[in-house]
Amino acid sequence: MSPVLRKRSAARAQRAADGSMPLMEHIRELRNRLLKAFLGAMVGFVAMIAFAEDIIRFVQQPYIDLFPKGQDPSMFNLGPADFFLLKLKVAMWAGLILSAPVWLYQIWAFVAPGLHKREKRWAYAFVAAATPLFLAGATLAYVVVGKGLAFLLPGADDPVSNGLELTRYFDWVTDFMLIFGVAFEFPLLAMMLNLAGIVSAQNLLKWWRTVVFLFFLFSAIVTPTPDPFVMTGLAICLSLMYFGVIGLAFLNDKRKRRRNQLAGADYSQLGDEEASQLDYVPEPVAEPEPVEAPRPVRRFDDSI
Structure with missing residues (x-):
C-alpha cells in the first residue's frame, strides 16, 4: 500500500473510532468491505473447483473403508446435474474456508475502529x-x-x-x-x-x-x-x-x-443481589469563582 493510501486509511479509521465519520461514509465503507470480501470468496471458489472431486472422495472415505477389497463402493446420483451441482457446492464451501483470511480481515477492519x-x-x-x-x-x-x-x-x-x-x-x-x-x-x-x-x-x-x-x-x-x-x-x-x-x-x-x-474497591465478597456500601460522608466544596457581570449587547437597530 502506498503512503498516501495508508494515510487515508488511518485517517478513516480514526474518524470511525472517534465517531466523527458520517453515516453515508459508514455505509460506503461497509459496501467496499463487503465487495472486497465477496471478491476474495469468488477467487477462492474458482481456485477450489479443481479440487472439488478430491474433497468429495475424502468425504466418501469412511463409506469406502467399510467395503472389503474387490467390492464396488460407488454411490449413485438421482439426477443428471446432481454431481455437477455438488462439485459447485463443495467448491463454494472450500473457497470460503480458503478465503477466510480475506473476508475475516474485511469484517475486522470494519468493526475494529469501534472497539x-x-x-x-x-x-x-x-x-x-x-x-x-x-x-x-x-x-x-x-x-x-x-x-x-x-x-x-x-x-x-x-x-x-x-x-x-x-x-x-x-x-x-x-x-x-x-x-x-x-x-x-x-x-x-x-x-x-x-x-x-x-x-x-x-x-x-x-x-x-x-x-x-x-x-x-x-x-x-x-x-x-x-x-x-x-x-x-x-x-x-x-x-x-x-x-x-x-x-x-x-x-x-x-x-x-x-x-x-x-484500586480500593473489592466487591468480590458481595452477593449477586447485595448492594455495595456507599460513603455518605460529605466532601468539602470549594469556594465559587466570581462571575463577571453581563455586558449589554448592542442591538442591530442601534447601529443604524
Missing part, C-alpha cells in the same frame, strides 16, 4: 481459540461418522444392498461436522461470559451437574449410533473442556479481585 484496546485483545484471543476448537469438533465428527456407518448400514448377510445417494450422503456428513464444530465452541462462549463479568467461576462450578447432563443429552441426540461409546466420548470431551474453562475462570476472577483490592 477499545482491551476488546480488541479479547477478539484476537477468541478468534485464535475458536478456529482450532471448530476443527477439533469437525475432526471428531469425521471419525464418528465412520463408526456410525458401520452400525447403520446393512451388512453383507442382510437382504438389502448398500447403495447411497451421493448428495444426501455428503449433506449428512457435513451436517455432522458442522454440529460437532459448533458444539466445541460452547466452552469458549462460557469463558467469554466470564471475562465480560456476566458469569462467575462459582456459578460455572455450581451448574456443572446440569451442564454435564445437557452434554450427554446433546450427544445422545446428534450421534448417529445408539451405542453408548460414541455418545460418551463426545460428552466427555465437552465436559473436560467445560471444567478447563472453570479453572481459567477461577484464575480470571482471582486476577480481577486482586486488581480491585489494589
